[in-house]
Amino acid sequence: xxxxxxxxxxxxxxxxxxxxxxxxxxxxxxxxxxxxxxxxxxxxxxxxxxxxxxxxxxxxxxxxxxxxxxxxxxxxxxxxxxxxxxxxxxxxxxxxxxxxxxxxxxxxxxxxxxxxxxxxxxxxxxxxxxxxxxxxxxxxxxxxxxxxxxxxxxxxxxxxxxxxxxxxxxxxxxxxxxxxxxxxxxxxxxxxxxxxxxxxxxxxxxxxxxxxxxxxxxxxxxxxxxxxxxxxxxxxxxxxxxxxxxxxxxxxxxxxxxxxxxxxxxxxxxxxxxxxxxxxxxxxxxxxxxxxxxxxxxxxxxxxxxxxxxxxxxxxxxxxxxxxxxxxxxxxxxxxxxxxxxxxxxxxxxxxxxxxxxxxxxxxxxxxxxxxxxxxxxxxxxxxxxxxxxx
Numbered sequence: 205x206x207x208x209x210x211x212x213x214x215x216x217x218x219x220x221x222x223x224x225x226x227x228x229x230x231x232x233x234x235x236x237x238x239x240x241x242x243x244x245x246x247x248x249x250x251x252x253x254x255x256x257x258x259x260x261x262x263x264x265x266x267x268x269x270x271x272x273x274x275x276x277x278x279x280x281x282x283x284x285x286x287x288x289x290x291x292x293x294x295x296x297x298x299x300x301x302x303x304x305x306x307x308x309x310x311x312x313x314x315x316x317x318x319x320x321x322x323x324x325x326x327x328x329x330x331x332x333x334x335x336x337x338x339x340x341x342x343x344x345x346x347x348x349x350x351x352x353x354x355x356x357x358x359x360x361x362x363x364x365x366x367x368x369x370x371x372x373x374x375x376x377x378x379x380x381x382x383x384x385x386x387x388x389x390x391x392x393x394x395x396x397x398x399x400x401x402x403x404x405x406x407x408x409x410x411x412x413x414x415x416x417x418x419x420x421x422x423x424x425x426x427x428x429x430x431x432x433x434x435x436x437x438x439x440x441x442x443x444x445x446x447x448x449x450x451x452x453x454x455x456x457x458x459x460x461x462x463x464x465x466x467x468x469x470x471x472x473x474x475x476x477x478x479x480x481x482x483x484x485x486x487x488x489x490x491x492x493x494x495x496x497x498x499x500x501x502x503x504x505x506x507x508x509x510x511x512x513x514x515x516x517x518x519x520x521x522x523x524x525x526x527x528x529x530x531x532x533x534x535x536x537x538x539x540x541x542x543x544x545x546x547x548x549x550x551x552x553x554x555x556x557x558x559x560x561x562x563x564x565x566x567x568x569x570x571x572x573x574x575x576x577x578x579x580x581x582x583x584x585x586x587x588x589x590x591x592x593x594x595x
Contacts, residue, residue: 206487287342327373378405
């Protein structure tokens with residue numbers, strides 16, 4: 205398994221792209237590599253890359269290349285997210301999408317074509333980097349659907365076009381997309397489990413314990429909380445058409461006050477041990493590398509203290525727990541038993557009937573797979589997943 209961190213710069217947060225200081229970036233990367241991690245996920249801001257529909261800034265593209273090179277110097281591989289999009293409660297739109305120019309980012313043809321050109325350009329610019337993992341279209345763009353109404357078929361068309369642009373620019377790397385947990389838990393959400401588990405090179409999951417008030421409902425170290433990431437991995441595997449499709453736990457973290465600081469290290473230890481019990485996990489990327497500075501105002505309180513490291517680079521007990529997990533691999537568990545799921549997304553959300561049933565088995569010490577009801581009679585499919593018994 206791969207273990208990494210979502211890179212939040214110690215100085216300036218993601219606004220560091222405005223006046224990139226590579227010395228600061230190198231220092232941050234050395235600290236991340238010092239935790240024994242092997243990769244980072246970075247987030248150049250869309251308005252800086254493409255401030256006008258007809259303008260992609262070459263200097264901004266070059267800044268991304270320089271950051272990828274700085275990561276290589278520290279021995280780190282890099283995943284590059286593109287359309288930011290949504291980050292830590294803030295939304296970033298280029299000016300040409302706003303005010304009287306307002307366009308739907310998922311359905312306006314000119315906007316989608318401009319996005320595709322940016323994706324294609326960035327992919328081509330990074331294709332020669334030996335430490336590149338690939339591109340993610342953007343961070344949790346499904347957070348923007350409230351202001352950009354879209355249907356599930358329109359989301360599928362948008363994903364298909366932009367992922368194709370990734371491959372046109374760089375056919376040699378695997379490219380993915382990401383979404384927050386409404387994909388799995390919200391019956392009406394236009395980003396669907398099918399899209400998450402069939403489009404892109406692998407499935408990315410962001411199992412946050414505040415989704416569905418999971419940690420608040422059950423407790424910070426309750427089985428329902430510490431098995432959540434494992435559960436979402438298994439849920440993603442159940443939705444996948446390809447039984448061998450890999451899953452990337454692209455974001456997971458210990459947000460205060462849902463996970464009090466005194467419980468963060470133990471939460472991480474249990475969460476990661478449970479994730480490592482799953483097969484087909486590409487890796488885990490913790491959110492996030494460094495705390496957000498208190499000099500930056502108006503963040504939700506939980507955003508300030510998510511880092512493995514403080515702003516001055518001091519390692520937290522959480523970092524020690526993450527390092528230990530990254531160096532103590534455990535073989536995944538055989539899961540011959542599967543719980544049958546009817547596919548009702550709200551039932552699989554924290555508090556839902558299916559969620560409760562699966563977690564009861566986990567609390568009893570069982571490692572249980574998940575199988576969709578419409579595949580329950582497919583003996584070949586079940587055998588390919590090593591499932592021998594359904595309940």
